[in-house]
Amino acid sequence: MNPASPLDNVRIVLSHTSHPGNIGATARAMKTMGLSRLYLVNPKSFPDSEADARASNARDILESACVCTSLEEAMGDTFLAAALTARSRDLSHPTRNARQAAGELIRYAHHHPVALLFGRESAGLTSAEISHCQLTVQIPANSAYSSLNLAAAVQIMAYELRMVLEEGVVADEPDPQLPEPASLQEIEGLHHHLEQVMVQSGFLDPTQPKRLMRRMRRLFARTRLEKEEVNILRGLLTAVNPHKPT
Amino acid sequence: MNPASPLDNVRIVLSHTSHPGNIGATARAMKTMGLSRLYLVNPKSFPDSEADARASNARDILESACVCTSLEEAMGDTFLAAALTARSRDLSHPTRNARQAAGELIRYAHHHPVALLFGRESAGLTSAEISHCQLTVQIPANSAYSSLNLAAAVQIMAYELRMVLEEGVVADEPDPQLPEPASLQEIEGLHHHLEQVMVQSGFLDPTQPKRLMRRMRRLFARTRLEKEEVNILRGLLTAVNPHKPT
Numbered sequence: 001m002n003p004a005s006p007l008d009n010v011r012i013v014l015s016h017t018s019h020p021g022n023i024g025a026t027a028r029a030m031k032t033m034g035l036s037r038l039y040l041v042n043p044k045s046f047p048d049s050e051a052d053a054r055a056s057n058a059r060d061i062l063e064s065a066c067v068c069t070s071l072e073e074a075m076g077d078t079f080l081a082a083a084l085t086a087r088s089r090d091l092s093h094p095t096r097n098a099r100q101a102a103g104e105l106i107r108y109a110h111h112h113p114v115a116l117l118f119g120r121e122s123a124g125l126t127s128a129e130i131s132h133c134q135l136t137v138q139i140p141a142n143s144a145y146s147s148l149n150l151a152a153a154v155q156i157m158a159y160e161l162r163m164v165l166e167e168g169v170v171a172d173e174p175d176p177q178l179p180e181p182a183s184l185q186e187i188e189g190l191h192h193h194l195e196q197v198m199v200q201s202g203f204l205d206p207t208q209p210k211r212l213m214r215r216m217r218r219l220f221a222r223t224r225l226e227k228e229e230v231n232i233l234r235g236l237l238t239a240v241n242p243h244k245p246t
Numbered sequence: 247m248n249p250a251s252p253l254d255n256v257r258i259v260l261s262h263t264s265h266p267g268n269i270g271a272t273a274r275a276m277k278t279m280g281l282s283r284l285y286l287v288n289p290k291s292f293p294d295s296e297a298d299a300r301a302s303n304a305r306d307i308l309e310s311a312c313v314c315t316s317l318e319e320a321m322g323d324t325f326l327a328a329a330l331t332a333r334s335r336d337l338s339h340p341t342r343n344a345r346q347a348a349g350e351l352i353r354y355a356h357h358h359p360v361a362l363l364f365g366r367e368s369a370g371l372t373s374a375e376i377s378h379c380q381l382t383v384q385i386p387a388n389s390a391y392s393s394l395n396l397a398a399a400v401q402i403m404a405y406e407l408r409m410v411l412e413e414g415v416v417a418d419e420p421d422p423q424l425p426e427p428a429s430l431q432e433i434e435g436l437h438h439h440l441e442q443v444m445v446q447s448g449f450l451d452p453t454q455p456k457r458l459m460r461r462m463r464r465l466f467a468r469t470r471l472e473k474e475e476v477n478i479l480r481g482l483l484t485a486v487n488p489h490k491p492t
Binding site: 028142149155166 | 271274275277278279280302303304343344345385386387388391392393394395397398401402405408409412
């Protein structure tokens with residue numbers, strides 16, 4: 001891959017990883033496929049000698065890893081985030097398999113940073129974590145035993161991302177008509193604004209906000225908001241806010 | 247997958263594995279994708295508590311693993327064997343990428359046992375080991391660092407095998423016209439017979455047999471011999487043998 005490879009725009013984000021060995025094995029899995037941007041959200045132990053050992057000759061990935069305290073910090077400036085899940089959920093996001101998701105991520109990664117989010121070894125991602133992403137990804141697996149090791153799941157996704165480029169299915173040229181997508185940070189700003197207006201208008205009970213806000217997140221995740229649309233919606237929210245300064 | 251899945255006909259053969267943890271991780275990688283037949287050729291340590299730990303809930307795969315002392319024992323009765331290699335070699339076999347190889351293996355696996363052969367963690371497969379296979383497989387990787395962990399390589403191949411079935415690209419119905427392929431055992435028998443006749447006829451120096459026999463193996467690997475063809479060739483060898491009983 002040349003220095004301007006879309007793979008340089010793909011982040012692997014590991015949330016609350018328990019076993020440092022899995023962080024090291026993830027670094028190795030990434031480097032073998034040409035990925036390099038590792039983000040660790042509240043890892044249990046890092047740096048750690050076990051991570052170094054399992055990374056083998058991919059310690060440079062560990063050394064340049066970003067350790068974060070929140071998903072917003074790790075993914076706020078990305079433009080497409082996909083959450084790995086082992087099973088479908090209530091109120092689920094649009095779901096892709098590993099191959100489809102890789103194609104979609106690379107399409108964005110030609111121009112914008114994107115993220116693949118992996119959860120805890122034991123329990124995966126929380127619904128709150130998933131709600132920060134625009135789509136969920138499932139790796140096809142044996143229904144009787146679908147529990148892939150964390151680094152093994154990273155390996156498959158990294159492989160599929162590389163294969164998109166190897167097979168050259170996705171055009172390297174951007175569609176010049178494509179409107180600029182909103183960043184996750186801009187979308188988060190919209191959600192906060194929306195929640196505020198819903199509460200202030202009496203539409204949303206602030207003691208029971210979760211389900212309704214998750215539905216709204218799901219809706220906007222599906223639409224892939226553009227930057228301009230976020231601006232329009234926020235303008236509307238400002239206009240309709242009953243507490244607006246007159 | 248139903249009980250008659252082609253995945254039941256696919257063997258994962260690990261040759262001379264050094265780290266028992268990799269055997270356990272391989273078992274887990276296999277089971278998540280619906281594979282179950284594990285063959286271990288001279289593993290350094292097996293059974294081993296480290297293998298059990300890394301297998302997680304795939305210990306049943308370890309318990310039913312076949313421990314062998316030779317490749318012939320592990321693969322002799324298979325009909326297509328593919329060797330995983332990180333790089334091309336001199337006198338190389340036909341090479342497929344992971345996806346292509348998976349398609350080819352599944353096509354055979356609808357009716358016959360097939361094998362995927364993985365070498366030592368440190369040095370991969372020897373040329374002698376590769377010469378028992380009909381094709382080599384490369385997993386597309388970063389040319390600057392292509393050293394996948396053993397179990398990670400198994401995970402990708404197992405995933406691609408499953409994906410062939412998930413995507414339904416390969417017809418489940420056999421081609422009724424397809425002639426019956428020769429088993430590796432039958433092909434080995436041919437090679438031994440051929441070498442014997444070459445030596446007895448003075449064509450081959452028995453103190454320097456390696457390169458010539460490897461060329462012959464490569465040739466026949468490419469052709470995918472049928473059962474009937476092996477019989478014809480062996481009949482010919484018997485007929486031309488200068489030492490034949492008169």
